[in-house]
Amino acid sequence: MSSFIRPHWSGTSSKRAERAEEFTLWELALATDSFSSRTRSGLGALGSCINWMVVTRDVAIKRGETAPKMETFQEKEGSYHSELAFLSRLHHKNLVRLVGHCEEKDERLLVYEYMKNGSLHDPLHDRNNAEKGNSVLNSWKMRINIVSDTTRGIEYLHNHAIPPIIHRDIKSLNILLDANWTARVFDFGLFLMSPEFNYDHQRPVPAAGTVGYIDPSTMA
Template identity: 40%
Template sequence: MEGLAVAWGMLIGSVIGFLLAVSVVIGALVCLKCRANLRTGTSVSASQRITAASAAESDSNLGQDSPRSSEWSNMSMWLEALKKKTVVSACGIPKYNYGDIKKATCDFTTAIGQGAFGPVFKAQMSTGDTFAVKVLAADSRQGQHEFLAEVLLLARLHHNNLVNLMGYAAEMEQLMLLYNYMSNGSLDSHLHDDNQVPLSWDLRVAIALDVARGLEYLHYGAVPPVVHRDIKSSNILLDQSMKAKVADFGLSRHDKIKSRSSDIRGTFGYVDPEYVVTRIFTKKCDVYSFGVLLFELITGRNPQQGLMEYVEFATVDAAGKLGWEEIVDIHLNGEFDIQELAQVADLAYRCVSDVSRKRPSMRNIVQTLSSILMKRRSAKKPQQTPTTAAEETYIEIDLIEKQDALIER
Protein backbone atom coordinates (compact mmCIF):
# COMPACT_ATOMS: atom_id res chain seq x y z
CA MET A 1 0.00 0.00 0.00
CA GLU A 2 2.85 2.30 0.84
CA GLY A 3 4.40 1.75 -2.61
CA LEU A 4 1.06 2.45 -4.30
CA ALA A 5 0.75 5.76 -2.42
CA VAL A 6 4.24 6.81 -3.49
CA ALA A 7 3.42 6.01 -7.12
CA TRP A 8 0.21 8.02 -6.99
CA GLY A 9 2.10 10.94 -5.40
CA MET A 10 4.69 10.92 -8.15
CA LEU A 11 1.98 10.81 -10.84
CA ILE A 12 0.04 13.69 -9.33
CA GLY A 13 3.26 15.74 -8.95
CA SER A 14 4.16 15.13 -12.59
CA VAL A 15 0.70 16.23 -13.78
CA ILE A 16 0.81 19.36 -11.65
CA GLY A 17 4.31 20.17 -12.90
CA PHE A 18 3.24 19.67 -16.51
CA LEU A 19 0.21 21.93 -16.06
CA LEU A 20 2.37 24.62 -14.47
CA ALA A 21 4.85 24.43 -17.36
CA VAL A 22 2.04 24.70 -19.90
CA SER A 23 0.60 27.69 -18.05
CA VAL A 24 3.97 29.44 -18.06
CA VAL A 25 4.42 28.86 -21.81
CA ILE A 26 0.89 30.07 -22.59
CA GLY A 27 1.42 33.14 -20.41
CA ALA A 28 4.67 33.93 -22.16
CA LEU A 29 3.04 33.61 -25.59
CA VAL A 30 0.18 35.88 -24.54
CA CYS A 31 2.62 38.52 -23.30
CA LEU A 32 4.63 38.39 -26.51
CA LYS A 33 1.51 38.75 -28.61
CA CYS A 34 0.27 41.71 -26.58
CA ARG A 35 3.63 43.38 -26.87
CA ALA A 36 3.66 42.82 -30.64
CA ASN A 37 0.16 44.25 -30.95
CA LEU A 38 1.22 47.28 -28.94
CA ARG A 39 4.18 47.87 -31.26
CA THR A 40 2.02 47.47 -34.35
CA GLY A 41 -0.55 49.86 -32.97
CA THR A 42 2.17 52.41 -32.24
CA SER A 43 3.60 52.03 -35.75
CA VAL A 44 0.22 52.47 -37.39
CA SER A 45 -0.51 55.45 -35.22
CA ALA A 46 2.82 57.05 -36.14
CA SER A 47 2.22 56.31 -39.82
CA GLN A 48 -1.21 57.87 -39.59
CA ARG A 49 0.23 60.93 -37.89
CA ILE A 50 2.88 61.31 -40.61
CA THR A 51 0.24 60.97 -43.34
CA ALA A 52 -2.01 63.49 -41.63
CA ALA A 53 0.89 65.88 -41.16
CA SER A 54 1.87 65.53 -44.83
CA ALA A 55 -1.70 66.22 -45.90
CA ALA A 56 -1.87 69.27 -43.67
CA GLU A 57 1.51 70.40 -44.97
CA SER A 58 0.32 70.01 -48.56
CA ASP A 59 -2.85 71.96 -47.83
CA SER A 60 -0.85 74.74 -46.22
CA ASN A 61 0.90 75.33 -49.58
CA LEU A 62 -2.23 76.77 -51.11
CA GLY A 63 -2.07 80.51 -51.38
CA GLN A 64 1.43 80.71 -49.87
CA ASP A 65 4.66 81.56 -51.56
CA SER A 66 7.37 79.88 -49.53
CA PRO A 67 7.77 76.09 -49.95
CA ARG A 68 7.02 73.90 -46.96
CA SER A 69 9.84 71.48 -47.61
CA SER A 70 12.38 70.57 -44.94
CA GLU A 71 14.56 73.43 -46.20
CA TRP A 72 12.05 76.20 -45.54
CA SER A 73 9.51 74.69 -43.10
CA ASN A 74 11.24 76.23 -40.05
CA MET A 75 12.83 79.46 -41.18
CA SER A 76 13.81 80.64 -37.70
CA MET A 77 15.63 77.37 -37.06
CA TRP A 78 17.64 77.73 -40.30
CA LEU A 79 18.48 81.35 -39.58
CA GLU A 80 19.77 80.43 -36.14
CA ALA A 81 21.80 77.57 -37.62
CA LEU A 82 23.39 79.90 -40.16
CA LYS A 83 24.72 82.05 -37.31
CA LYS A 84 26.66 79.14 -35.81
CA LYS A 85 30.31 78.49 -36.60
CA THR A 86 29.64 74.89 -37.62
CA VAL A 87 27.19 75.70 -40.43
CA VAL A 88 29.88 75.55 -43.11
CA SER A 89 29.84 71.75 -43.06
CA ALA A 90 26.05 71.75 -43.25
CA CYS A 91 25.48 73.97 -46.30
CA GLY A 92 28.95 73.98 -47.85
CA ILE A 93 29.13 77.79 -48.12
CA PRO A 94 31.90 79.65 -46.21
CA LYS A 95 30.80 81.96 -43.41
CA TYR A 96 32.44 85.42 -43.27
CA ASN A 97 32.94 87.76 -40.36
CA TYR A 98 30.80 90.91 -40.28
CA GLY A 99 33.78 93.06 -39.30
CA ASP A 100 35.83 91.83 -42.26
CA ILE A 101 33.03 92.68 -44.70
CA LYS A 102 32.53 96.08 -43.11
CA LYS A 103 36.22 96.82 -43.62
CA ALA A 104 36.23 95.44 -47.19
CA THR A 105 33.33 97.72 -48.15
CA CYS A 106 34.86 100.81 -46.49
CA ASP A 107 32.10 100.82 -43.88
CA PHE A 108 29.49 100.05 -46.56
CA THR A 109 30.20 103.11 -48.71
CA THR A 110 30.99 101.26 -51.97
CA ALA A 111 27.42 100.83 -53.22
CA ILE A 112 27.14 99.42 -56.75
CA GLY A 113 23.44 98.64 -56.93
CA GLN A 114 20.07 98.24 -55.25
CA GLY A 115 17.78 95.23 -55.48
CA ALA A 116 14.62 93.91 -53.87
CA PHE A 117 16.79 92.07 -51.34
CA GLY A 118 18.63 95.26 -50.36
CA PRO A 119 21.71 97.33 -51.30
CA VAL A 120 24.72 95.78 -53.06
CA PHE A 121 28.30 96.77 -52.23
CA LYS A 122 31.70 96.07 -53.78
CA ALA A 123 34.03 94.39 -51.29
CA GLN A 124 37.80 94.17 -51.67
CA MET A 125 38.76 91.42 -49.22
CA SER A 126 42.16 91.23 -47.48
CA THR A 127 42.70 87.91 -49.31
CA GLY A 128 42.68 89.76 -52.63
CA ASP A 129 39.25 88.48 -53.63
CA THR A 130 36.68 90.94 -54.94
CA PHE A 131 33.06 90.24 -54.03
CA ALA A 132 29.65 91.79 -54.58
CA VAL A 133 27.91 91.86 -51.20
CA LYS A 134 24.11 91.87 -51.04
CA VAL A 135 22.92 93.17 -47.67
CA LEU A 136 19.42 92.30 -46.48
CA ALA A 137 17.51 95.51 -45.84
CA ALA A 138 16.41 95.88 -42.21
CA ASP A 139 12.77 96.31 -43.21
CA SER A 140 12.72 93.36 -45.65
CA ARG A 141 10.66 90.55 -44.11
CA GLN A 142 10.42 88.58 -47.36
CA GLY A 143 14.19 89.01 -47.66
CA GLN A 144 14.72 86.36 -44.99
CA HIS A 145 13.01 83.80 -47.22
CA GLU A 146 15.07 85.00 -50.19
CA PHE A 147 18.27 84.81 -48.15
CA LEU A 148 17.56 81.18 -47.22
CA ALA A 149 16.54 80.30 -50.76
CA GLU A 150 19.82 81.57 -52.21
CA VAL A 151 22.03 79.92 -49.59
CA LEU A 152 20.29 76.55 -49.72
CA LEU A 153 19.88 76.44 -53.50
CA LEU A 154 23.25 77.82 -54.58
CA ALA A 155 25.05 75.55 -52.14
CA ARG A 156 24.23 72.71 -54.54
CA LEU A 157 23.83 74.47 -57.91
CA HIS A 158 27.00 74.99 -59.96
CA HIS A 159 27.11 76.01 -63.62
CA ASN A 160 29.15 78.34 -65.82
CA ASN A 161 26.07 80.47 -66.50
CA LEU A 162 24.94 80.86 -62.90
CA VAL A 163 26.53 83.32 -60.46
CA ASN A 164 28.65 81.66 -57.77
CA LEU A 165 27.69 82.22 -54.15
CA MET A 166 31.10 82.57 -52.45
CA GLY A 167 29.97 83.06 -48.87
CA TYR A 168 27.56 84.68 -46.44
CA ALA A 169 27.46 86.54 -43.13
CA ALA A 170 24.81 86.17 -40.44
CA GLU A 171 25.60 88.21 -37.34
CA MET A 172 25.02 91.63 -35.78
CA GLU A 173 21.38 91.24 -36.91
CA GLN A 174 22.66 91.42 -40.49
CA LEU A 175 22.23 88.88 -43.29
CA MET A 176 24.59 89.17 -46.27
CA LEU A 177 25.41 87.18 -49.39
CA LEU A 178 28.80 87.31 -51.11
CA TYR A 179 29.15 86.67 -54.85
CA ASN A 180 31.94 86.84 -57.38
CA TYR A 181 32.18 90.45 -58.52
CA MET A 182 30.88 90.79 -62.10
CA SER A 183 32.91 93.66 -63.51
CA ASN A 184 30.60 94.48 -66.43
CA GLY A 185 27.48 94.86 -64.34
CA SER A 186 23.99 93.92 -65.42
CA LEU A 187 22.52 93.40 -68.87
CA ASP A 188 19.93 96.02 -67.94
CA SER A 189 22.59 98.72 -67.63
CA HIS A 190 24.09 97.87 -71.03
CA LEU A 191 20.70 98.01 -72.75
CA HIS A 192 19.22 101.06 -71.04
CA ASP A 193 22.05 103.24 -69.72
CA ASP A 194 22.97 106.00 -72.16
CA ASN A 195 26.52 106.04 -70.83
CA GLN A 196 27.16 102.47 -71.97
CA VAL A 197 28.44 101.43 -75.40
CA PRO A 198 25.55 99.68 -77.24
CA LEU A 199 25.83 95.90 -77.40
CA SER A 200 26.45 94.47 -80.87
CA TRP A 201 23.95 92.07 -82.42
CA ASP A 202 26.39 89.16 -82.23
CA LEU A 203 26.99 89.76 -78.54
CA ARG A 204 23.25 89.98 -77.82
CA VAL A 205 22.65 86.54 -79.34
CA ALA A 206 25.62 85.10 -77.41
CA ILE A 207 24.23 86.54 -74.16
CA ALA A 208 20.83 85.04 -74.94
CA LEU A 209 22.45 81.61 -75.35
CA ASP A 210 24.35 81.99 -72.06
CA VAL A 211 21.11 82.76 -70.21
CA ALA A 212 19.31 79.89 -71.93
CA ARG A 213 22.05 77.46 -70.91
CA GLY A 214 21.80 78.60 -67.30
CA LEU A 215 18.04 78.09 -67.29
CA GLU A 216 18.38 74.75 -69.06
CA TYR A 217 20.62 73.59 -66.23
CA LEU A 218 18.06 74.73 -63.61
CA HIS A 219 15.23 72.93 -65.43
CA TYR A 220 17.01 69.71 -66.44
CA GLY A 221 20.36 69.50 -64.65
CA ALA A 222 19.33 70.36 -61.09
CA VAL A 223 17.80 67.62 -58.94
CA PRO A 224 15.05 68.40 -58.19
CA PRO A 225 14.52 70.91 -61.04
CA VAL A 226 14.38 74.60 -60.13
CA VAL A 227 12.10 77.37 -61.44
CA HIS A 228 13.88 80.75 -61.23
CA ARG A 229 10.69 82.88 -61.29
CA ASP A 230 12.43 86.26 -61.73
CA ILE A 231 14.25 86.29 -65.06
CA LYS A 232 14.83 89.89 -66.16
CA SER A 233 17.68 91.96 -67.58
CA SER A 234 18.75 93.32 -64.17
CA ASN A 235 19.21 89.74 -62.94
CA ILE A 236 21.59 88.88 -65.79
CA LEU A 237 25.18 89.80 -64.87
CA LEU A 238 28.18 90.06 -67.20
CA ASP A 239 31.75 89.14 -66.30
CA GLN A 240 34.94 90.70 -67.67
CA SER A 241 34.59 88.60 -70.85
CA MET A 242 30.92 89.64 -71.29
CA LYS A 243 29.83 86.10 -70.47
CA ALA A 244 26.31 86.19 -69.01
CA LYS A 245 25.33 84.57 -65.72
CA VAL A 246 21.87 84.24 -64.18
CA ALA A 247 21.65 85.85 -60.72
CA ASP A 248 19.22 86.47 -57.85
CA PHE A 249 17.62 83.20 -56.74
CA GLY A 250 15.59 84.68 -53.91
CA LEU A 251 12.27 83.73 -55.56
CA SER A 252 13.48 80.41 -56.97
CA ARG A 253 11.66 77.27 -55.92
CA HIS A 254 11.86 73.57 -56.62
CA ASP A 255 9.68 72.42 -59.51
CA LYS A 256 7.78 69.50 -57.98
CA ILE A 257 6.01 66.87 -60.06
CA LYS A 258 2.74 68.30 -58.75
CA SER A 259 2.13 71.90 -59.78
CA ARG A 260 2.68 74.42 -56.99
CA SER A 261 0.17 77.11 -56.11
CA SER A 262 1.55 80.38 -54.77
CA ASP A 263 1.10 84.07 -54.34
CA ILE A 264 2.12 86.00 -57.45
CA ARG A 265 5.83 86.80 -57.31
CA GLY A 266 8.11 88.27 -59.96
CA THR A 267 8.63 91.54 -61.82
CA PHE A 268 5.91 93.36 -63.72
CA GLY A 269 6.14 92.80 -67.46
CA TYR A 270 8.19 89.61 -67.18
CA VAL A 271 5.58 87.54 -65.32
CA ASP A 272 3.73 84.81 -67.22
CA PRO A 273 0.05 85.87 -67.68
CA GLU A 274 -1.06 82.25 -67.29
CA TYR A 275 0.70 82.13 -63.91
CA VAL A 276 -1.12 85.31 -62.88
CA VAL A 277 -4.47 83.68 -63.67
CA THR A 278 -3.84 80.17 -62.30
CA ARG A 279 -1.31 81.06 -59.55
CA ILE A 280 0.55 77.88 -60.51
CA PHE A 281 4.22 78.22 -61.44
CA THR A 282 6.02 75.81 -63.75
CA LYS A 283 9.17 75.78 -65.91
CA LYS A 284 7.15 77.45 -68.66
CA CYS A 285 6.93 80.58 -66.47
CA ASP A 286 10.69 80.97 -66.92
CA VAL A 287 10.29 80.35 -70.66
CA TYR A 288 7.82 83.25 -70.90
CA SER A 289 10.17 85.58 -68.99
CA PHE A 290 13.04 84.50 -71.25
CA GLY A 291 10.92 85.36 -74.31
CA VAL A 292 10.38 88.87 -72.94
CA LEU A 293 14.14 89.11 -72.34
CA LEU A 294 14.81 88.11 -75.96
CA PHE A 295 12.55 90.89 -77.21
CA GLU A 296 14.33 93.28 -74.83
CA LEU A 297 17.64 92.30 -76.47
CA ILE A 298 16.12 92.83 -79.92
CA THR A 299 14.42 96.15 -79.28
CA GLY A 300 16.47 97.79 -76.53
CA ARG A 301 13.20 98.42 -74.67
CA ASN A 302 12.08 97.00 -71.33
CA PRO A 303 8.54 96.07 -70.22
CA GLN A 304 8.17 99.37 -68.38
CA GLN A 305 8.63 101.12 -71.76
CA GLY A 306 5.73 99.29 -73.40
CA LEU A 307 7.89 96.49 -74.78
CA MET A 308 5.19 93.91 -75.42
CA GLU A 309 2.82 96.46 -76.98
CA TYR A 310 5.71 97.39 -79.27
CA VAL A 311 6.18 93.72 -80.17
CA GLU A 312 2.48 93.27 -80.93
CA PHE A 313 2.74 96.18 -83.34
CA ALA A 314 5.29 94.19 -85.36
CA THR A 315 2.99 91.17 -85.53
CA VAL A 316 0.30 92.99 -87.49
CA ASP A 317 -0.10 90.90 -90.62
CA ALA A 318 0.15 93.47 -93.38
CA ALA A 319 2.11 91.66 -96.07
CA GLY A 320 1.86 88.04 -94.98
CA LYS A 321 4.89 88.06 -92.70
CA LEU A 322 6.08 89.62 -89.47
CA GLY A 323 7.92 92.93 -89.71
CA TRP A 324 10.56 92.35 -87.04
CA GLU A 325 12.95 94.85 -88.67
CA GLU A 326 10.61 97.66 -87.63
CA ILE A 327 11.26 97.12 -83.91
CA VAL A 328 15.03 96.49 -83.86
CA ASP A 329 17.03 98.65 -81.43
CA ILE A 330 18.03 101.83 -83.28
CA HIS A 331 21.40 101.76 -81.48
CA LEU A 332 22.37 98.80 -83.68
CA ASN A 333 22.42 101.18 -86.67
CA GLY A 334 21.17 98.42 -88.94
CA GLU A 335 24.19 96.21 -88.20
CA PHE A 336 22.48 92.87 -87.79
CA ASP A 337 21.73 89.79 -89.84
CA ILE A 338 18.11 89.89 -91.04
CA GLN A 339 17.82 86.09 -91.15
CA GLU A 340 19.16 85.75 -87.60
CA LEU A 341 16.79 88.48 -86.43
CA ALA A 342 13.84 86.59 -87.90
CA GLN A 343 14.91 83.35 -86.19
CA VAL A 344 15.51 84.93 -82.79
CA ALA A 345 12.31 87.00 -82.92
CA ASP A 346 10.27 83.97 -84.00
CA LEU A 347 11.73 82.01 -81.06
CA ALA A 348 10.89 84.86 -78.67
CA TYR A 349 7.34 85.05 -80.00
CA ARG A 350 6.81 81.34 -79.37
CA CYS A 351 8.18 81.75 -75.83
CA VAL A 352 5.56 84.39 -74.97
CA SER A 353 2.59 82.37 -76.21
CA ASP A 354 -0.46 82.86 -74.00
CA VAL A 355 -0.79 79.07 -73.76
CA SER A 356 2.15 77.63 -71.81
CA ARG A 357 2.06 74.19 -73.43
CA LYS A 358 2.72 75.82 -76.82
CA ARG A 359 5.97 77.35 -75.60
CA PRO A 360 9.27 75.58 -76.34
CA SER A 361 11.31 74.04 -73.52
CA MET A 362 14.60 75.60 -72.46
CA ARG A 363 16.33 72.61 -74.04
CA ASN A 364 14.70 73.41 -77.40
CA ILE A 365 15.65 77.07 -76.98
CA VAL A 366 19.32 76.20 -76.38
CA GLN A 367 19.34 74.01 -79.48
CA THR A 368 17.81 76.78 -81.62
CA LEU A 369 20.23 79.48 -80.45
CA SER A 370 23.20 77.10 -80.74
CA SER A 371 22.18 76.36 -84.31
CA ILE A 372 22.04 80.07 -85.14
CA LEU A 373 25.55 80.64 -83.83
CA MET A 374 26.88 77.53 -85.56
CA LYS A 375 25.53 78.70 -88.93
CA ARG A 376 27.07 82.13 -88.37
CA ARG A 377 30.50 80.64 -87.72
CA SER A 378 30.22 78.41 -90.76
CA ALA A 379 29.26 81.37 -92.95
CA LYS A 380 32.25 83.42 -91.75
CA LYS A 381 34.79 80.70 -92.55
CA PRO A 382 36.69 80.84 -95.87
CA GLN A 383 35.44 78.67 -98.68
CA GLN A 384 36.44 75.03 -98.23
CA THR A 385 35.94 71.81 -100.07
CA PRO A 386 32.51 70.28 -99.37
CA THR A 387 34.07 67.33 -97.57
CA THR A 388 36.17 69.48 -95.22
CA ALA A 389 33.29 71.85 -94.46
CA ALA A 390 30.96 68.93 -93.73
CA GLU A 391 33.51 67.33 -91.42
CA GLU A 392 33.92 70.55 -89.40
CA THR A 393 30.15 70.97 -89.15
CA TYR A 394 29.83 67.43 -87.78
CA ILE A 395 32.57 68.19 -85.24
CA GLU A 396 30.77 71.35 -84.06
CA ILE A 397 27.46 69.52 -83.75
CA ASP A 398 29.16 66.73 -81.82
CA LEU A 399 30.76 69.22 -79.42
CA ILE A 400 27.42 70.93 -78.78
CA GLU A 401 25.70 67.60 -78.12
CA LYS A 402 28.46 66.54 -75.72
CA GLN A 403 28.23 69.85 -73.88
CA ASP A 404 24.46 69.49 -73.53
CA ALA A 405 24.90 65.95 -72.24
CA LEU A 406 27.37 67.15 -69.59
CA ILE A 407 24.96 69.87 -68.47
CA GLU A 408 22.12 67.36 -68.15
CA ARG A 409 24.23 65.15 -65.91
Protein backbone atom coordinates in the same frame (compact mmCIF):
# COMPACT_ATOMS: atom_id res chain seq x y z
CA MET B 1 42.77 92.82 -45.47
CA SER B 2 44.98 89.94 -46.59
CA SER B 3 43.57 87.72 -43.84
CA PHE B 4 40.14 88.13 -45.42
CA ILE B 5 41.18 86.37 -48.62
CA ARG B 6 40.73 82.62 -48.39
CA PRO B 7 41.25 79.81 -50.90
CA HIS B 8 38.48 78.82 -53.30
CA TRP B 9 37.15 75.26 -53.30
CA SER B 10 40.05 72.89 -53.97
CA GLY B 11 40.24 69.74 -56.05
CA THR B 12 38.30 68.64 -59.11
CA SER B 13 35.76 66.40 -57.43
CA SER B 14 32.13 67.10 -58.31
CA LYS B 15 31.27 66.74 -54.65
CA ARG B 16 31.61 70.19 -53.10
CA ALA B 17 30.85 71.63 -49.72
CA GLU B 18 27.12 71.93 -49.14
CA ARG B 19 27.56 75.22 -47.31
CA ALA B 20 29.41 78.21 -48.66
CA GLU B 21 32.39 79.87 -47.01
CA GLU B 22 31.41 81.82 -43.89
CA PHE B 23 32.59 85.39 -43.28
CA THR B 24 32.22 87.51 -40.17
CA LEU B 25 30.15 90.68 -40.17
CA TRP B 26 33.29 92.59 -39.18
CA GLU B 27 35.11 91.39 -42.31
CA LEU B 28 32.30 92.42 -44.64
CA ALA B 29 31.69 95.74 -42.90
CA LEU B 30 35.38 96.56 -43.11
CA ALA B 31 35.50 95.73 -46.81
CA THR B 32 32.42 97.84 -47.64
CA ASP B 33 33.08 100.86 -45.41
CA SER B 34 30.34 99.72 -43.02
CA PHE B 35 27.98 99.07 -45.94
CA SER B 36 28.25 102.67 -47.08
CA SER B 37 25.77 103.83 -49.72
CA ARG B 38 28.78 104.77 -51.85
CA THR B 39 29.50 101.08 -52.45
CA ARG B 40 25.97 100.05 -53.40
CA SER B 41 25.16 99.15 -56.98
CA GLY B 42 21.51 98.22 -57.06
CA LEU B 43 18.35 97.23 -55.22
CA GLY B 44 16.53 94.00 -55.94
CA ALA B 45 13.13 92.75 -54.86
CA LEU B 46 14.57 91.00 -51.81
CA GLY B 47 17.67 93.01 -50.95
CA SER B 48 20.50 95.24 -52.09
CA CYS B 49 23.83 94.41 -53.70
CA ILE B 50 26.93 96.14 -52.43
CA ASN B 51 30.07 95.88 -54.58
CA TRP B 52 33.61 95.93 -53.25
CA MET B 53 37.05 94.63 -54.12
CA VAL B 54 39.69 92.88 -52.02
CA VAL B 55 43.00 92.68 -53.90
CA THR B 56 42.57 89.80 -56.41
CA ARG B 57 39.12 88.82 -55.26
CA ASP B 58 36.05 90.74 -56.49
CA VAL B 59 32.70 90.06 -54.87
CA ALA B 60 29.18 91.46 -54.52
CA ILE B 61 27.29 91.24 -51.24
CA LYS B 62 23.55 90.74 -51.18
CA ARG B 63 22.19 92.24 -48.00
CA GLY B 64 18.52 91.57 -47.25
CA GLU B 65 16.29 93.37 -44.79
CA THR B 66 17.44 93.06 -41.18
CA ALA B 67 15.24 91.20 -38.71
CA PRO B 68 13.54 94.29 -37.17
CA LYS B 69 12.26 95.25 -40.63
CA MET B 70 10.65 91.87 -41.28
CA GLU B 71 7.22 90.84 -40.02
CA THR B 72 8.75 88.07 -37.94
CA PHE B 73 12.31 86.91 -37.40
CA GLN B 74 11.21 83.34 -38.07
CA GLU B 75 10.08 84.21 -41.61
CA LYS B 76 13.44 85.83 -42.32
CA GLU B 77 15.37 82.86 -40.92
CA GLY B 78 13.46 80.39 -43.06
CA SER B 79 13.96 82.42 -46.23
CA TYR B 80 17.68 82.93 -45.61
CA HIS B 81 18.49 79.31 -44.79
CA SER B 82 16.45 77.98 -47.72
CA GLU B 83 18.24 80.31 -50.12
CA LEU B 84 21.66 79.45 -48.71
CA ALA B 85 21.07 75.70 -48.91
CA PHE B 86 20.02 75.85 -52.55
CA LEU B 87 22.62 78.36 -53.71
CA SER B 88 25.44 76.34 -52.15
CA ARG B 89 24.57 73.45 -54.46
CA LEU B 90 24.33 75.41 -57.71
CA HIS B 91 27.43 75.31 -59.92
CA HIS B 92 27.24 76.34 -63.57
CA LYS B 93 29.35 78.64 -65.76
CA ASN B 94 26.28 80.72 -66.64
CA LEU B 95 25.18 81.37 -63.06
CA VAL B 96 26.74 83.94 -60.73
CA ARG B 97 28.61 81.83 -58.18
CA LEU B 98 27.95 82.06 -54.46
CA VAL B 99 31.28 82.67 -52.71
CA GLY B 100 30.17 82.75 -49.09
CA HIS B 101 27.76 84.09 -46.52
CA CYS B 102 27.49 85.81 -43.17
CA GLU B 103 25.05 84.91 -40.41
CA GLU B 104 25.57 87.13 -37.41
CA LYS B 105 23.28 89.09 -35.07
CA ASP B 106 20.34 90.34 -37.16
CA GLU B 107 22.35 90.32 -40.40
CA ARG B 108 22.03 87.69 -43.13
CA LEU B 109 24.26 88.33 -46.14
CA LEU B 110 25.13 86.38 -49.28
CA VAL B 111 28.50 86.95 -50.96
CA TYR B 112 28.75 86.41 -54.72
CA GLU B 113 31.56 86.70 -57.23
CA TYR B 114 31.60 90.19 -58.72
CA MET B 115 30.81 90.64 -62.41
CA LYS B 116 33.27 93.15 -63.84
CA ASN B 117 31.15 94.31 -66.80
CA GLY B 118 27.97 94.94 -64.83
CA SER B 119 24.51 93.97 -65.99
CA LEU B 120 23.07 93.61 -69.48
CA HIS B 121 20.88 96.58 -68.61
CA ASP B 122 23.90 98.90 -68.73
CA PRO B 123 24.84 98.58 -72.43
CA LEU B 124 21.19 98.30 -73.45
CA HIS B 125 20.28 101.64 -71.88
CA ASP B 126 23.52 103.60 -72.03
CA ARG B 127 22.67 106.53 -74.30
CA ASN B 128 26.32 107.45 -74.76
CA ASN B 129 27.12 104.01 -76.15
CA ALA B 130 24.16 104.16 -78.51
CA GLU B 131 25.10 107.59 -79.81
CA LYS B 132 28.76 106.73 -80.28
CA GLY B 133 28.00 103.37 -81.83
CA ASN B 134 30.55 101.63 -79.63
CA SER B 135 28.26 99.45 -77.53
CA VAL B 136 29.41 95.85 -77.16
CA LEU B 137 25.90 94.90 -78.26
CA ASN B 138 26.53 96.33 -81.73
CA SER B 139 28.05 92.95 -82.53
CA TRP B 140 25.49 90.34 -83.55
CA LYS B 141 27.90 87.62 -82.45
CA MET B 142 27.99 89.13 -78.95
CA ARG B 143 24.20 89.41 -78.84
CA ILE B 144 23.81 85.75 -79.79
CA ASN B 145 26.44 84.70 -77.23
CA ILE B 146 24.67 86.60 -74.44
CA VAL B 147 21.30 85.08 -75.33
CA SER B 148 22.83 81.59 -75.52
CA ASP B 149 24.62 82.02 -72.18
CA THR B 150 21.42 83.20 -70.53
CA THR B 151 19.31 80.35 -71.87
CA ARG B 152 21.92 77.80 -70.73
CA GLY B 153 21.80 79.24 -67.20
CA ILE B 154 18.00 79.18 -67.10
CA GLU B 155 17.89 75.68 -68.61
CA TYR B 156 20.22 74.45 -65.86
CA LEU B 157 17.97 75.91 -63.16
CA HIS B 158 14.81 74.43 -64.68
CA ASN B 159 16.06 70.98 -65.68
CA HIS B 160 19.26 70.11 -63.82
CA ALA B 161 19.13 71.79 -60.40
CA ILE B 162 17.87 69.52 -57.61
CA PRO B 163 15.17 70.48 -56.89
CA PRO B 164 14.37 72.39 -60.09
CA ILE B 165 14.26 76.17 -59.64
CA ILE B 166 12.07 78.75 -61.37
CA HIS B 167 13.80 82.14 -61.30
CA ARG B 168 10.68 84.35 -61.76
CA ASP B 169 12.49 87.61 -62.51
CA ILE B 170 14.58 87.21 -65.67
CA LYS B 171 15.37 90.72 -66.92
CA SER B 172 18.42 92.62 -68.13
CA LEU B 173 19.32 93.77 -64.59
CA ASN B 174 19.59 90.12 -63.53
CA ILE B 175 21.82 89.10 -66.43
CA LEU B 176 25.37 89.97 -65.39
CA LEU B 177 28.49 90.02 -67.57
CA ASP B 178 31.86 88.80 -66.35
CA ALA B 179 35.31 90.01 -67.43
CA ASN B 180 35.08 87.89 -70.61
CA TRP B 181 31.55 89.13 -71.42
CA THR B 182 30.09 85.76 -70.53
CA ALA B 183 26.49 86.22 -69.38
CA ARG B 184 25.54 84.89 -65.93
CA VAL B 185 22.04 84.63 -64.47
CA PHE B 186 21.75 86.31 -61.06
CA ASP B 187 19.41 86.97 -58.11
CA PHE B 188 18.09 83.58 -57.09
CA GLY B 189 16.46 85.12 -54.03
CA LEU B 190 13.31 85.09 -56.14
CA PHE B 191 13.31 81.37 -56.88
CA LEU B 192 10.36 79.01 -56.58
CA MET B 193 10.94 75.30 -56.51
CA SER B 194 9.26 73.54 -59.40
CA PRO B 195 5.72 72.39 -58.48
CA GLU B 196 6.66 69.00 -59.94
CA PHE B 197 9.17 68.46 -57.14
CA ASN B 198 7.63 67.33 -53.85
CA TYR B 199 9.50 68.97 -51.01
CA ASP B 200 7.15 68.84 -48.04
CA HIS B 201 9.03 71.05 -45.59
CA GLN B 202 9.27 73.99 -48.00
CA ARG B 203 6.60 76.65 -47.55
CA PRO B 204 5.33 78.83 -50.43
CA VAL B 205 7.49 81.76 -51.46
CA PRO B 206 5.66 85.13 -51.36
CA ALA B 207 5.21 87.04 -54.59
CA ALA B 208 8.25 89.07 -55.56
CA GLY B 209 9.82 90.33 -58.72
CA THR B 210 9.24 92.90 -61.42
CA VAL B 211 5.83 93.44 -63.01
CA GLY B 212 6.04 92.49 -66.67
CA TYR B 213 8.83 89.97 -66.14
CA ILE B 214 7.12 87.43 -63.87
CA ASP B 215 5.55 84.40 -65.56
CA PRO B 216 1.86 84.53 -64.45
CA SER B 217 1.79 80.72 -64.20
CA THR B 218 4.31 80.80 -61.33
CA MET B 219 2.01 83.10 -59.34
CA ALA B 220 -0.96 80.73 -59.42
